[in-house]
Amino acid sequence: MESALTYRRVGGARRAPLIAPASLAVALEAPLLGAGRAQEWLVLLDPRSGSPAETIARLHMHDAGLHPETQVEVRTPDGRRRCLDFLFRAEGLAIEIEGYAYHGTRDAHRRDVVRFNQLARSPEVRTLLRYTAEDDFHRPLQMIREIRAALNAGAGRFGTGPCDPLG
Numbered sequence: 001m002e003s004a005l006t007y008r009r010v011g012g013a014r015r016a017p018l019i020a021p022a023s024l025a026v027a028l029e030a031p032l033l034g035a036g037r038a039q040e041w042l043v044l045l046d047p048r049s050g051s052p053a054e055t056i057a058r059l060h061m062h063d064a065g066l067h068p069e070t071q072v073e074v075r076t077p078d079g080r081r082r083c084l085d086f087l088f089r090a091e092g093l094a095i096e097i098e099g100y101a102y103h104g105t106r107d108a109h110r111r112d113v114v115r116f117n118q119l120a121r122s123p124e125v126r127t128l129l130r131y132t133a134e135d136d137f138h139r140p141l142q143m144i145r146e147i148r149a150a151l152n153a154g155a156g157r158f159g160t161g162p163c164d165p166l167g
Contacts, residue, residue: 046070053097053133054085060140076118091154092126099133127154
């Protein structure tokens with residue numbers, strides 16, 4: 001659904017969203033099977049989501065009571081702007097979800113290494129965790145445990161409140 005709410009590239013051309021959030025909300029007012037549940041989920045949509053894997057990761061974090069900022073722009077020491085998938089700003093914890101289809105070439109790998117080195121030097125990022133889409137889809141509990149552990153480590157170092165390590 002999130003991809004239907006955002007601008008996207010199709011064959012190199014930029015296409016408008018397929019539907020507006022307000023139109024979707026109106027459509028869900030009809031007495032359709034599942035409409036009530038869909039209305040509850042509508043508040044969880046994030047049109048800024050960069051991929052289905054990011055959406056799933058965000059929903060796993062939401063279910064675990066974790067609510068990072070999404071698609072956050074940060075500055076690198078050389079002044080470049082970079083976008084993070086997720087950021088827990090107070091703890092300085094950045095989360096990146098990597099899909100093979102997007103990152104699976106030598107050139108993409110080279111760009112990713114440069115990008116992650118730049119992000120690691122950003123003043124807003126003290127810890128950077130990277131997960132594959134496979135981790136997200138098949139090992140979400142492990143991913144959440146690692147995120148919680150990093151948040152707890154950040155809380156201890158930077159004086160914010162602790163998180164429950166087992167969630």
